[in-house]
Amino acid sequence: xxxxxxxxxxxxxxxxxxxxxxxxxxxxxxxxxxxxxxxxxxxxxxxxxxxxxxxxxxxxxxxxxxxxxxxxxxxxxxxxxxxxxxxxxxxxxxxxxxxxxxxxxxxxxxxxxxxxxxxxxxxxxxxxxxxxxxxxxxxxxxxxxxxxxxxxxxxxxxxxxxxxxxxxxxxxxxxxxxxxxxxxxxxxxxxxxxxxxxxxxxxxxxxxxxxxxxxxxxxxxxxxxxxxxxxxxxxxxxxxxxxxxxxxxxxxxxxxxxxxxxxxxxxxxxxxxxxxxxxxxxxxxxxxxxxxxxxxxxxxxxxxxxxxxxxxxxxxxxxxxxxxxxxxxxxxxxxxxxxxxxxxxxxxxxxxxxxxxxxxxxxxxxxxxxxxxxxxxxxxxxxxxxxxxxxxxxxxxxxxxxxxxxxxxxxxxxxxxxxxxxx
Amino acid sequence: xxxxxxxxxxxxxxxxxxxxxxxxxxxxxxxxxxxxxxxxxxxxxxxxxxxxxxxxxxxxxxxxxxxxxxxxxxxxxxxxxxxxxxxxxxxxxxxxxxxxxxxxxxxxxxxxxxxxxxxxxxxxxxxxxxxxxxxxxxxxxxxxxxxxxxxxxxxxxxxxxxxxxxxxxxxxxxxxxxxxxxxxxxxxxxxxxxxxxxxxxxxxxxxxxxxxxxxxxxxxxxxxxxxxxxxxxxxxxxxxxxxxxxxxxxxxxxxxxxxxxxxxxxxxxxxxxxxxxxxxxxxxxxxxxxxxxxxxxxxxxx
Numbered sequence: 104x105x106x107x108x109x110x111x112x113x114x115x116x117x118x119x120x121x122x123x124x125x126x127x128x129x130x131x132x133x134x135x136x137x138x139x140x141x142x143x144x145x146x147x148x149x150x151x152x153x154x155x156x157x158x159x160x161x162x163x164x165x166x167x168x169x170x171x172x173x174x175x176x177x178x179x180x181x182x183x184x185x186x187x188x189x190x191x192x193x194x195x196x197x198x199x200x201x202x203x204x205x206x207x208x209x210x211x212x213x214x215x216x217x218x219x220x221x222x223x224x225x226x227x228x229x230x231x232x233x234x235x236x237x238x239x240x241x242x243x244x245x246x247x248x249x250x251x252x253x254x255x256x257x258x259x260x261x262x263x264x265x266x267x268x269x270x271x272x273x274x275x276x277x278x279x280x281x282x283x284x285x286x287x288x289x290x291x292x293x294x295x296x297x298x299x300x301x302x303x304x305x306x307x308x309x310x311x312x313x314x315x316x317x318x319x320x321x322x323x324x325x326x327x328x329x330x331x332x333x334x335x336x337x338x339x340x341x342x343x344x345x346x347x348x349x350x351x352x353x354x355x356x357x358x359x360x361x362x363x364x365x366x367x368x369x370x371x372x373x374x375x376x377x378x379x380x381x382x383x384x385x386x387x388x389x390x391x392x393x394x395x396x397x398x399x400x401x402x403x404x405x406x407x408x409x410x411x412x413x414x415x416x417x418x419x420x421x422x423x424x425x426x427x428x429x430x431x432x433x434x435x436x437x438x439x440x441x442x443x444x445x446x447x448x449x450x451x452x453x454x455x456x457x458x459x460x461x462x463x464x465x466x467x468x469x470x471x472x473x474x475x476x477x478x479x480x481x482x483x484x485x486x487x488x489x490x491x492x493x494x495x496x497x498x499x500x501x502x503x504x505x506x507x508x509x510x511x512x513x514x515x516x517x518x519x520x521x522x523x524x525x526x
Numbered sequence: 527x528x529x530x531x532x533x534x535x536x537x538x539x540x541x542x543x544x545x546x547x548x549x550x551x552x553x554x555x556x557x558x559x560x561x562x563x564x565x566x567x568x569x570x571x572x573x574x575x576x577x578x579x580x581x582x583x584x585x586x587x588x589x590x591x592x593x594x595x596x597x598x599x600x601x602x603x604x605x606x607x608x609x610x611x612x613x614x615x616x617x618x619x620x621x622x623x624x625x626x627x628x629x630x631x632x633x634x635x636x637x638x639x640x641x642x643x644x645x646x647x648x649x650x651x652x653x654x655x656x657x658x659x660x661x662x663x664x665x666x667x668x669x670x671x672x673x674x675x676x677x678x679x680x681x682x683x684x685x686x687x688x689x690x691x692x693x694x695x696x697x698x699x700x701x702x703x704x705x706x707x708x709x710x711x712x713x714x715x716x717x718x719x720x721x722x723x724x725x726x727x728x729x730x731x732x733x734x735x736x737x738x739x740x741x742x743x744x745x746x747x748x749x750x751x752x753x754x755x756x757x758x759x760x761x762x763x764x765x766x767x768x769x770x771x772x773x774x775x776x777x778x779x780x781x782x783x784x785x786x787x788x789x790x791x792x793x794x795x796x797x798x799x800x801x802x803x804x805x806x807x808x809x810x811x812x813x814x815x816x817x818x819x820x821x822x823x824x825x826x827x828x
Contacts, residue, residue, distance in 0.1 A: 115535035185671040195535040216694040324532035338548045342581035356545045385576040393531045397544040508695045517701035
C-alpha cells in the first residue's frame with residue numbers, strides 16, 4: 104500500500120527541453136526515461152529494431168524513443184511539440200519536447216507556454232551559440248519560472264571544470280539581460296549518463312545536484328499567482344431540476360488569488376458587487392479555491408453574469424481596457440497584416456481586434472530591436488498595439504501568465520496565427 | 527497555520543480536464559462524448575459529471591458498437607446509463623456492414639477495429655456533432671504524443687499531423703468552417719498509472735474484465751486472446767482455461783489479456799507499476815506496422 108499512498112501525494116512539474124539539432128536533446132530525454140526506468144520493454148524492443156534498421160551505431164539509440172511521427176523518423180529530426188510522461192516516487196513530469204531549429208520558434212513558444220521549467224542544452228564544445236541565446240530569450244519571454252542550463256557532452260571536453268566555468272560565466276552574463284529569476288547550471292553527459300540521474304564520477308569538482316535531483320526538488324507551488332483574485336467565468340451552470348431549482352453557478356478555473364466563501368467580490372464588466380455564497384464541487388462544498396483549481400462559484404445576489412466576464416476583488420482589479428500592448432510571436436506562414444483585423448481569445452473572452460501599430464521586431468539572436476523592419480513573418484517576435492472591440496480584463500503577462508496571455512486567430516481560415524503576451 | 531496552496535498531480539490533472547470539458551460545452555453547439563466502456567472513457571465521463579455538477583452532463587454519449595464487444599462491457603455501459611440518466615447513442619458497425627459501406631475482413635486475423643472509423647464518421651455526420659470527445663491519452667502510443675487537446679478535422683474527418691493548430695496556454699481555438707469538426711481529448715495528459723490511481727481514489731466503478739478472472743483463452747503471436755465465436759482459430763491454436771485480466775478493453779478479436787492474479791485495484795496498481803510492457807503492447811491492431819496508429823488516425827480513427 105505504501106506505493107499507492109505515496110503516489111497520491113505527488114505533485115506535477117511541466118518542463119520543456121530546447122536544444123540545437125545536435126545538442127543531444129533526444130538523447131537526454133531518452134536517458135531520463137531510461138535511467139528512471141520509465142521505458143517499457145516493448146518500447147525498448149521497438150527502438151532496438153529501429154536502431155538496427157537505420158544502421159546506426161551499435162549502442163541503443165536513445166533518441167529514437169522520442170521521435171514519433173514517420174516523417175520525423177525519415178528526416179531524422181523532431182518537427183513538432185511532443186509530450187512525454189514519466190514519474191519518480193517524488194513527482195510526476197510532463198515534458199513538452201520541442202525542436203530546436205529557427206523555423207520552429209513557434210513550437211518552442213507553444214511548449215513553453217505551459218511549462219514551469221525549461222531545460223536548455225548547451226554543447227560543451229561550442230558554448231553559447233545563437234540558438235542557446237534564442238532559447239533562453241524565449242524562455243524568459245514566456246516567463247518560465249525556472250531555467251536550467253545543461254552543459255552537455257562534458258565527456259568530449261575531458262570533463263573539464265575550466266571549460267564548464269567558462270561557459271557558465273558566458274551564460275550568466277547573457278542571462279543578466281533577460282528577465283529570469285531562477286537560473287541553474289549542471290554539467291552533464293546525456294550519452295554517458297553523467298549527472299543526469301546518477302552523480303558523475305568523472306566530475307568530482309561539481310558539487311551541485313544531478314538534473315533529476317533538481318527536477319524532483321525544485322520548489323514550484325510558488326509559481327502560481329496567489330495574490331490577485333481573478334476568476335474568468337467559463338460556463339454558467341443551471342441545472343433546472345427540482346432539487347436545484349434556483350441554482351445558478353459560475354464554473355471556471357481560478358486564474359489567480361484565493362477565493363473564500365463569504366468573500367466580497369466585484370463583477371466585471373458590470374462593476375456590481377456581491378458575496379461568494381458557496382464554492383460548489385461534485386465532492387461537496389469548499390471553503391476556498393486557488394489557482395489552478397476548477398470550481399463553481401455561487402453568489403449571494405442574482406446578477407447577470409456570463410462567459411467572458413470576470414469575478415475579482417474590488418480593491419485589486421485587473422486593467423479593463425480596449426488598448427493593449429503585446430509581444431507577439433507570429434505562428435502563421437501568412438505574415439501579420441498591418442492594420443489587419445483578427446479574432447482574439449483572452450481568458451474565456453472572445454473579441455475582435457485591429458493591429459494599430461507595429462512598434463518593433465526583436466532580433467531573437469541579439470535581442471536588438473529592429474524598428475525599420477516591420478514585416479512580421481512566421482517565427483518572428485514583435486511588439487504591437489491592438490485595439491479590441493470589447494474591453495479585456497488583464498494583468499501584465501509578467502504578473503499573471505493566464506490573465507496576461509492571448510491568441511490571435513485569422514478570421515478567414517480560423518488558424519491560430521499569433522501568441523501574445525500583454526506588456 | 528501556514529496555508530499551502532498546492533495541488534497533487536491528480537488534482538491538477540482533474541482540474542485541467544474539467545476545464546477542457548467546460549470549454550467544449552461553451553465553444554461547441556452540439557458536442558458528443560465517445561464512450562467505449564473502457565477505463566479511459568469511464569474516467570472521462572466521471573470528469574464530465576464533475577464539470578457540470580449539479581447539472582446533468584450537457585451532451586450525449588456515443589458508443590461505436592462493433593458487435594464484437596465483451597458482454598461485460600455492454601452490461602456495464604447499460605447500467606451506467608441507467609444510473610446517470612445520460613443520453614446514449616449507439617453506432618453499429620454491423621449496420622455499416624449490412625449497408626455495404628464497409629467490407630468485413632477475412633482470414634484468421636480478421637478484425638472490425640478498422641471498420642469502426644466509417645461507422646464513427648457516419649454517426650458523427652448523422653447527429654451533426656461538431657465536437658467528439660475521446661479518451662485518448664498521449665502516453666498511449668507515439669502518434670498520440672503530438673495530439674492536441676482540440677484536434678481539428680477537415681470535412682472528411684481526417685487528421686493532418688503536419689497542419690495542427692498550435693495550442694498555447696489554456697486558450698483553445700475551436701473555431702471552424704461549416705462541415706468541419708473537432709476531436710477533443712480531455713485526458714490527454716493522464717498516464718495509465720494516473721488513470722488507475724484516480725479510479726481508486728474516486729472509487730469509480732469499472733467493468734469486471736479489468737480484474738483477474740478465469741477465462742477460456744488461446745495464444746496467437748504471443749498475445750493471449752479470449753475464445754469467442756468472433757475469432758477464427760487456426761487448427762493448432764488450443765483453447766485453455768487461464769487466470770487473466772485485461773489492461774485495455776476493445777474488441778474481443780484484438781484485445782489481448784495478460785496472465786495476472788490482480789483481483790483488486792491495489793494489486794492492479796502494483797502490477798502496472800512493475801510492468802515492463804505498455805498497455806497497448808497487448809493490442810494486435812498496433813502491431814500491424816510501425817506506423818499503424820498514425821495511419822489509422824489520419825483516416826479519422828479515434
